[in-house]
Amino acid sequence: MFLEKYLPAPQDIQANAPHITNMSRRGFVATAGTFVLGVSILPACSPKTDTPTKISPAKNGMTPSMANVVTAESGPQLFIGITPDNQVSLTVHRSEMGQQAWTAVSQILADELDVDLDKVIIKQAIGHPKYGNQNTDGSTTIRNGFESMRQTGAAMRAMLIDAAASEWGVDAAALTTDMGYVVNGSKRLSYGELAEAASALPVPEAASIALKARKDWRYIGKPVASKTVPRIVRGDSLYGIDVKRPGMVYAVIAHPPVLFTKPKSINNTAALAVPGVIKTFELPAASAPAGFNPLGGIAVIASDTWAAIQGREALQVEWSESENSDYDSDDFRETLLETIRSKGEARRNRGDVYAALKSADKTISAEYYAPHLAQAPMEPPAATAEWTGDKVEIWACTQAPQGMRRTVAAACGIPEDDVTINVTWLGGGFGRKSKPDFGVEAALISRDIGKPVKVTWTREDDLKHGYAHSVSAQRFEAGMDANGKPTAFLHRTAFPPIGSTFTAGNNRPGNGEMEMGAVDNPFNIPNIRVESGQASAKIRIGWLRSVANVYHAFAVQSFAAEMAHAAGKDQKDYLLELIGAPRIEEPAKDGAVISNYGKSLDDYPLDTARLANVTKQAAKLARWGRTLPDGHGLGIATHRSFLSYVSTVIEVKVDADGTITIPGIWSVIDAGTVVNPRHVTTQLEGGTLYGISNAMFGQLTAKNGQIQQANFPDWRVMRMLESPRAMQVKIIESDAPPGGVGEPGTPPAAPALANAIFAATGQRIRQLPILGMNNQLAI
Amino acid sequence: MAITLKINGKSETVTAAEGTPLLWVLRDHIGLTGTKFGCGVAQCGACTVHVDGAPIRSCITAHEDVEGSDIVTIEGLSGKAANVIRAAWEAIDVPQCGYCQSGQIMSAAALINENPNPSDQDIDDAMSGNICRCATYLRIRSAIKDAAKAI
Ligand code: FES
Ligand code: FES
Numbered sequence: 001m002f003l004e005k006y007l008p009a010p011q012d013i014q015a016n017a018p019h020i021t022n023m024s025r026r027g028f029v030a031t032a033g034t035f036v037l038g039v040s041i042l043p044a045c046s047p048k049t050d051t052p053t054k055i056s057p058a059k060n061g062m063t064p065s066m067a068n069v070v071t072a073e074s075g076p077q078l079f080i081g082i083t084p085d086n087q088v089s090l091t092v093h094r095s096e097m098g099q100q101a102w103t104a105v106s107q108i109l110a111d112e113l114d115v116d117l118d119k120v121i122i123k124q125a126i127g128h129p130k131y132g133n134q135n136t137d138g139s140t141t142i143r144n145g146f147e148s149m150r151q152t153g154a155a156m157r158a159m160l161i162d163a164a165a166s167e168w169g170v171d172a173a174a175l176t177t178d179m180g181y182v183v184n185g186s187k188r189l190s191y192g193e194l195a196e197a198a199s200a201l202p203v204p205e206a207a208s209i210a211l212k213a214r215k216d217w218r219y220i221g222k223p224v225a226s227k228t229v230p231r232i233v234r235g236d237s238l239y240g241i242d243v244k245r246p247g248m249v250y251a252v253i254a255h256p257p258v259l260f261t262k263p264k265s266i267n268n269t270a271a272l273a274v275p276g277v278i279k280t281f282e283l284p285a286a287s288a289p290a291g292f293n294p295l296g297g298i299a300v301i302a303s304d305t306w307a308a309i310q311g312r313e314a315l316q317v318e319w320s321e322s323e324n325s326d327y328d329s330d331d332f333r334e335t336l337l338e339t340i341r342s343k344g345e346a347r348r349n350r351g352d353v354y355a356a357l358k359s360a361d362k363t364i365s366a367e368y369y370a371p372h373l374a375q376a377p378m379e380p381p382a383a384t385a386e387w388t389g390d391k392v393e394i395w396a397c398t399q400a401p402q403g404m405r406r407t408v409a410a411a412c413g414i415p416e417d418d419v420t421i422n423v424t425w426l427g428g429g430f431g432r433k434s435k436p437d438f439g440v441e442a443a444l445i446s447r448d449i450g451k452p453v454k455v456t457w458t459r460e461d462d463l464k465h466g467y468a469h470s471v472s473a474q475r476f477e478a479g480m481d482a483n484g485k486p487t488a489f490l491h492r493t494a495f496p497p498i499g500s501t502f503t504a505g506n507n508r509p510g511n512g513e514m515e516m517g518a519v520d521n522p523f524n525i526p527n528i529r530v531e532s533g534q535a536s537a538k539i540r541i542g543w544l545r546s547v548a549n550v551y552h553a554f555a556v557q558s559f560a561a562e563m564a565h566a567a568g569k570d571q572k573d574y575l576l577e578l579i580g581a582p583r584i585e586e587p588a589k590d591g592a593v594i595s596n597y598g599k600s601l602d603d604y605p606l607d608t609a610r611l612a613n614v615t616k617q618a619a620k621l622a623r624w625g626r627t628l629p630d631g632h633g634l635g636i637a638t639h640r641s642f643l644s645y646v647s648t649v650i651e652v653k654v655d656a657d658g659t660i661t662i663p664g665i666w667s668v669i670d671a672g673t674v675v676n677p678r679h680v681t682t683q684l685e686g687g688t689l690y691g692i693s694n695a696m697f698g699q700l701t702a703k704n705g706q707i708q709q710a711n712f713p714d715w716r717v718m719r720m721l722e723s724p725r726a727m728q729v730k731i732i733e734s735d736a737p738p739g740g741v742g743e744p745g746t747p748p749a750a751p752a753l754a755n756a757i758f759a760a761t762g763q764r765i766r767q768l769p770i771l772g773m774n775n776q777l778a779i
Numbered sequence: 780m781a782i783t784l785k786i787n788g789k790s791e792t793v794t795a796a797e798g799t800p801l802l803w804v805l806r807d808h809i810g811l812t813g814t815k816f817g818c819g820v821a822q823c824g825a826c827t828v829h830v831d832g833a834p835i836r837s838c839i840t841a842h843e844d845v846e847g848s849d850i851v852t853i854e855g856l857s858g859k860a861a862n863v864i865r866a867a868w869e870a871i872d873v874p875q876c877g878y879c880q881s882g883q884i885m886s887a888a889a890l891i892n893e894n895p896n897p898s899d900q901d902i903d904d905a906m907s908g909n910i911c912r913c914a915t916y917l918r919i920r921s922a923i924k925d926a927a928k929a930i
Pocket of ligand 2: 098378427428874875876877878879880910911912913914915
């Protein structure tokens with residue numbers, strides 16, 4: 001939902017209410033007898049109002065009112081098909097990038113439909129508004145699709161039963177189903193045999209669709225094996241970078257070294273002399289706001305990728321300067337620190353922090369800094385485009401195929417209907433592949449050369465010319481009474497907002513970013529004030545796994561440990577004291593703008609009981625308080641993001657020379673109802689280690705407007721050697737509606753690590769990354 | 780210049796510019812895209828293939844230098860080590876996005892072939908050239924140990 005604030009098209013900004021419609025009756029039958037049901041997610045209120053549609057919580061705590069399920073003439077979001085030969089197919093509208101969307105969605109469907117999960121065939125949807133919102137980010141696939149998928153499966157099952165009832169001339173109520181069959185005593189009809197008859201029936205009244213009881217779930221909530229892994233281990237997978245079209249040529253692009261600079265002169269003689277290079281092509285230059293558009297530059301087109309890379313090396317270009325040529329990240333750090341040293345714009349205010357600080361028995365303050373980061377998915381951006389007449393077809397590893405479709409159409413001056421976006425698997429996304437610029441590049445180059453073209457971003461392109469995670473500085477001041485009880489909490493944050501990418505000159509931290517770990521602070525302190533400072537961007541700013549939660553949770557949870565230390569209390573005990581008694585925290589009452597990740601606060605309140613619970617459980621799992629060997633330390637951090645609650649304990653061992661190793665991690669997640677505990681566990685592992693990797697090594701720096709890091713030698717990421725030795729994950733059993741899973745593991749990782757380092761060494765980490773290139777803590 | 784390479788037991792004749800890395804010959808010329816590009820500078824291991832049984836980084840190996848050698852890619856990886864590795868990978872769902880996993884499996888299979896009982900240190904040494912941005916390291920480590928037990 002976060003992303004949607006920045007998308008140009010209001011039609012995506014929709015509240016979610018499931019609608020089921022029988023697509024067979026609307027001419028969606030692809031082959032005779034195929035029975036297709038669609039679920040659509042329609043705007044149920046004006047996008048402008050910003051009020052999420054209320055899906056009433058059901059008596060059992062999770063099933064929304066069936067009154068919201070109506071048949072409607074609407075674009076289908078997900079399709080289920082059953083053919084006469086009993087094949088069940090499912091079209092997944094979200095991108096698969098390792099978060100196991102394919103598996104989870106098919107588990108839900110197969111359960112309610114009552115079919116054998118192994119018989120479900122998954123198809124990836126193209127990018128089209130008829131599928132509703134396809135943006136695969138914000139950890140939304142399950143939390144926005146869970147109920148609608150269940151209802152679709154259940155509705156289809158009911159229709160198959162009705163078809164069998166007519167066939168046998170019996171009452172539908174007497175029939176049941178058994179893994180792909182409708183059963184009447186000893187008589188059985190397969191779904192395939194019933195598909196055609198069922199497809200002629202109306203979708204049953206919403207109220208009559210019975211969902212399975214939780215205790216009867218066969219697949220939901222079970223650790224079902226991945227649908228993609230068997231293919232991956234055999235090299236039988238198709239990522240964006242793997243696409244090949246007949247007659248295809250290959251391109252890489254010499255992107256402008258500084259944002260919004262243009263070529264002043266181009267000498268391509270040496271480039272054209274490289275064997276295999278076919279031509280060079282100048283892309284239109286970009287101007288502010290950057291948006292989703294390509295950066296411009298010069299494409300080198302060749303008979304293979306290597307020749308294109310060599311041609312780019314040989315290309316001689318003199319570049320202009322731009323208003324961004326003076327960007328120096330060291331200077332900018334000082335600018336940000338200056339900003340947070342004076343009063344900012346109040347974004348949440350409870351009580352009177354400044355007065356309470358004055359009257360406090362004890363005050364402490366601290367400043368934190370976190371640098372730009374690159375998402376650096378293992379597969380760099382890549383897209384293939386092919387024109388047929390005035391229409392273009394694109395294959396790309398995209399998290400946002402509709403955004404790519406719109407941007408390609410606009411850039412090429414053609415109607416959106418003439419753009420087809422095929423979504424491949426993604427070799428990681430982490431937010432980078434929500435931006436469609438690389439698909440547009442492929443379309444423009446292919447149109448110029450009149451052949452299918454694959455554009456590959458090299459790692460250098462990915463690091464130097466991407467959409468960086470924002471740099472940030474934060475300042476805290478806390479007051480406490482003589483017993484160390486907190487009385488005042490001031491949090492100032494300054495960072496160039498993501499909004500700067502979409503509105504030239506936007507320098508005000510966005511509401512969505514402020515709600516990620518700043519204004520949604522859950523602490524039970526009578527005086528709380530959150531302020532933001534303005535900051536201008538000089539490079540493209542984008543979102544990265546868990547977005548502003550990364551730097552906010554790092555700073556807030558580190559400072560909470562600093563407060564504990566100042567109060568002379570155990571870090572975990574003090575954190576629990578800060579979280580306070582079980583209650584629903586309502587930052588909006590203190591003037592905070594809260595969208596709650598697009599979900600209603602009734603269904604997904606900020607529940608401090610759940611925060612405290614994961615904290616206690618993580619401490620228990622880690623055996624908090626045990627005696628540790630010399631040089632070891634335990635740190636804890638707890639954070640709610642994407643409507644899930646995670647607490648993580650990290651144990652570090654710091655050697656005399658500053659080498660850090662991580663013997664163990666214990667992490668507890670309360671994500672409400674979970675579809676696949678195995679994959680919740682793998683996402684928590686991956687999300688946590690992603691956070692640790694970025695905290696230990698991650699930084700993009702800039703000089704003269706240019707990003708200095710080029711490839712893995714200077715953009716360091718965690719390797720096996722540095723990987724934690726063990727990690728234990730616990731998932732809280734819960735009937736609550738599903739929260740996000742792909743991102744919430746990341747925010748607590750960095751502060752838990754920093755707090756552990758403090759426990760081990762007494763050294764407080766206030767600036768990231770933690771380690772230098774020599775892989776050691778400076779002590 | 781036309782060069783004949785032996786890949787996954789088959790002869791493939793390719794014409795690519797001299798110095799073209801094996802990675803791009805595999806991917807762009809032969810169409811074996813299981814071998815991945817991640818960095819191009821021998822830093823990530825995504826491009827790992829076996830040449831005469833040893834894991835090498837195909838992104839920095841000129842294709843003409845491996846003429847006459849036995850080249851095995853993820854698509855052709857077979858044998859006992861390959862089987863136990865794949866089974867161990869599947870049993871605990873090691874891959875997330877999967878993009879690095881061809882390289883991980885090629886490195887792990889070479890390790891198991893060489894050393895059927897690897898220690899943590901051996902795993903660190905053999906696998907630290909393979910980056911996984913999804914950070915599946917915990918599961919890679921346990922799957923290698925499971926595979927070692929099975930072999
Ligand atoms: S692509 Fe060869 S090591 Fe990275
Ligand atoms: S599984 Fe995604 S990079 Fe390793």
